[in-house]
Structure formats: C-alpha cells, structure tokens
Amino acid sequence: MSYEHIEAPETGSKITLADEETGELNVPDDPIVPILYGDGTGEDVGPAAEEVLSAAAEATGREINWMRVYAGETAREKYDENLPTETVEAIREHRVALKGPLTTPVGSGFRSLNVALRQTLDMYANVRPTYYLDGVSSxxxxxxxxxxxxxxxxxxDVYSGIEFEEGTEEVERVREFIEDEMGYDSIHEGPVGIGIKPxxxxxxxxxxxxxxxxxxxxxxxxxxxxxxxxxxxxxxxxxxxxxxxxxxxxxxxxxxxxxxxxxxxxxxxxxxxxxxxxxxxxxxxxxxxxxxxxxxxxxxxxxxxxxxxxxxxxxIGGLGIAPGANFGHGRVLAEPVHGSAPKYAGEDKVNPSAIILSGRIMLEYMGWDDAAELVRDAVEEQIVSGRVTYDLERQREDATKLGTSQFATEVAERIEELA
Missing domain, CATH: 3.40.718.10 (Isopropylmalate Dehydrogenase)
Known part of the structure; x- marks a missing residue:
C-alpha cells in the first residue's frame, strides 16, 4: 500500500504468511520491519534497538530494512491524531514490528494507546520471557x-473496556437490570461504577x-x-x-x-x-x-x-530490562514493558536493554534464533563488563556510566566479536 507520512525503505522484502492455518511466516533474509519509537525516551531507545538488532542480523548474513511508523506524540505532529490508520495497516501488512513505550494523552479518546494497538491488530497474547542477566542487581x-x-x-477480561461511569443513565440501567431482572442485591446504595468481565x-x-x-x-x-x-x-x-x-x-x-x-x-x-x-x-x-x-x-x-x-x-531487576511482545495469528508486535519516562526524553540516558531484548523475541518469532542468541549474549556481556547506563551504574561500585547510544554501540560491537 502507499503511505502519506510513512517513508518505505527503498530495499527489502515483505514478510508474508506461509500457512494460513498455523500462522507460520515466510521470512526473507532482507525483511522490511516497521518500528515505532514511541513517546518520551522512545526517541532514545528506538534508534539504540535498531543499531543492535541490525548488527545481529548482519552478523548472521541478513539485513533488516527498518520502516519508521508513528503513534502518540509523533503521530499528533504528523497526522493530528494519536493512532493513524496507516500505522495500523503498515504493521498489519508487514506482520512483524517493534515499538517503544507510548503514553496516552488525557482526553484522547483511548483508555490506552498500547491496548488499542493490541486490540485493533488482534494481538491476543502478551508474552514476556523473564530471565536473569548476570550483573543486574536484584x-x-x-x-x-x-x-x-x-x-x-x-x-x-476487565481490559475489554466495557465500563459504565458513576452518575450516568447507562450505569443506572445496568444496575436496574442486575438488581431487578437478575435478582442480585449485592451492590451498595449510592453512586456506583460498573465494569463487565468477559x-x-x-x-x-x-x-x-x-x-x-x-x-x-x-x-x-x-x-x-x-x-x-x-x-x-x-x-x-x-x-x-x-x-x-x-x-x-x-x-x-x-x-x-x-x-x-x-x-x-x-x-x-x-x-x-x-x-x-x-x-x-x-x-x-x-x-x-x-x-x-x-x-x-x-x-x-x-x-x-x-x-x-x-x-x-x-x-530479575525490574521492568527497565524486562522484554515483552504481543503475538497474533502470524503476527508479532514486540515492545518493552516499561513506560515512556518523559522527564528523561532526549537526554541519551536511559537503559535500552528492554527494547533490545524485546527485539530478541521478535527475531525468535521470525525464526532467527542464532541472531536472537547473539543479542542476549551481547547484552549480558555488556552488563557484566560494568559499562552500563545510569540505572545499573548507580547500583555497582565498579561500573562506568554510559549514555543510551554508547551502550547500544558497544553491545553491537560485542555482537560482531561473538559472531
């Protein structure tokens, strides 16, 4: 499809569905992969993840062709909306994507941009591998x-968004149905908010x-x-x-x-x-x-x-290093667990390990297990070395503090050494 504000890479091939029943993917050696940096420190950790994951791909004879897509603050600047249709369609079309943290602005029409993306794309399984890396304080x-x-x-579950606000006509109709028609009398008198748990x-x-x-x-x-x-x-x-x-x-x-x-x-x-x-x-x-x-x-x-x-x-040391991903049928959207930490945005300060390791899940989903293992091993070696970002440096006496970009560059160099 053609895009209004998304710049498609000049090279690369599309990941396609190899088997409709199983969801198995056909992944070329030069895939186009959408990346959504996200809000706040997403602008710092997104490029860091690109550098490390590209190094892992190159070390195993492949190439990732990144395609920048937008949601949240960057989408408001380009589209005047928080979750553009072409962002959703680009991720849907290319099947494999990486995103940073998103913050839902007050009054945006969404309870959560992250939840909206998952539900719109039917990413029905949130998957979080939790494992310890040497050198991390716990x-x-x-x-x-x-x-x-x-x-x-x-x-x-209760995240389905079926809720009725206190004081509204809708919530009183639901209360009346529950009490008068269904015969339940367990709701206390006075104002009430009601949610449905499917x-x-x-x-x-x-x-x-x-x-x-x-x-x-x-x-x-x-x-x-x-x-x-x-x-x-x-x-x-x-x-x-x-x-x-x-x-x-x-x-x-x-x-x-x-x-x-x-x-x-x-x-x-x-x-x-x-x-x-x-x-x-x-x-x-x-x-x-x-x-x-x-x-x-x-x-x-x-x-x-x-x-x-x-x-x-x-x-295992906190959400700052915890990876995650969302699986759908023949589709993955990898994302770190942590928030956007806007007060640190643009300071080249925060730890990019979580989004890098989320990218590792993405590589595994693509069948690139060799590249995925290089990513984990290189991140762990970097942490053990003591050359780390401020969050890890302040917990160790023998550490040297690095910025986000320098940490990523050194991890990428370790991948080249390990390959």
Missing part, C-alpha cells in the same frame, strides 16, 4: 532461578494453545493456568476448565495434565511431554518467590497476567 537472593514465560490474554471460550483456548505450543517448541516442562476460579467461578474458573479442555483434547500424548500425572503415572511424566497444571492467582504470586524454579510457562487472563508478569520482572 531484590531476591537467587534471581538466576527465574526463567519463566508469561502468556497473558490480551483482548478480554472471558470467552474462543479467547481462552487460543491463548492456551499459544502457550502450550511455545512450551513444546522450546522444550519447556510445564504450562500453568493461573486463575482466581475459586471465587470467580464462571469467568476465571471457566478459563481454567477451557484451558484443560485444550490440553486433554488437542495434543494427545504430547501434553498431560497434573491430575493424570499423579493418578495414573505416580508423578512420572512421559519423555518430552508438557505437564499442564493450574494455580490460584494469589498463591502463584507467592510461589513466584518461594518455588521460582518449578515453573516454566504461565497462561492467564488479562488482569492476572498484568500483575504476575510485573512481579516476575521485579525478581
């Missing part, structure tokens, strides 16, 4: 025990499939369904039940449930099989700390996933 004694991947359903079989099962497929493809031992089904029996309890249905009915001997494991096999799992179990969400928050190494892949509804993934990130 609040726990054994951060290296954390090597977990969270799969958070991205389109439903959990569907469709949304649940495609999320759980994505998690199980990931576990099988990456030699993970278990997938844990995290829910609050002991209280919310018809939403989160149903999430658990539908998740088990996927495990029992769709994967044959490749997947075994925890009940079957103990009732029929005395705890002995078949070789190469993934065990599917479930845990209550509040208990899982505790087990992140007390039994960290016993969990591999977590699959959960939207709100649980928000809490759990952030808590896991805290154990």
């Amino acid at each position: 609040p726990v004694k054994a951060p290296e025990e954390m090597d977990m991947v969270t799969f958070r359903e991205n389109t439903e 959990i569907t079989e469709f949304g649940t099962k495609r999320l759980v499939r994505e998690a199980i497929d990931y576990a099988l493809e990456n030699d993970r031992d278990s997938v844990t369904l995290v829910h609050k089904g002991n209280i919310m029996k018809f939403t989160e309890g149903q999430f658990r039940d539908w998740g088990y249905e996927v495990a029992r009915e769709e994967y044959g001997e490749n997947v075994i449930t925890e009940d079957t494991l103990w009732e029929e096999r005395d705890g002995e799992a078949p070789e190469d099989a993934v065990v599917v179990n479930d845990r209550i969400a509040d208990n899982m928050l505790q087990q992140l700390l007390t039994r960290t190494d016993q969990y591999d892949v977590l699959a959960m509804p939207n709100l649980n996933g928000d809490y759990l993934s952030d808590a896991a990130g805290a154990q």
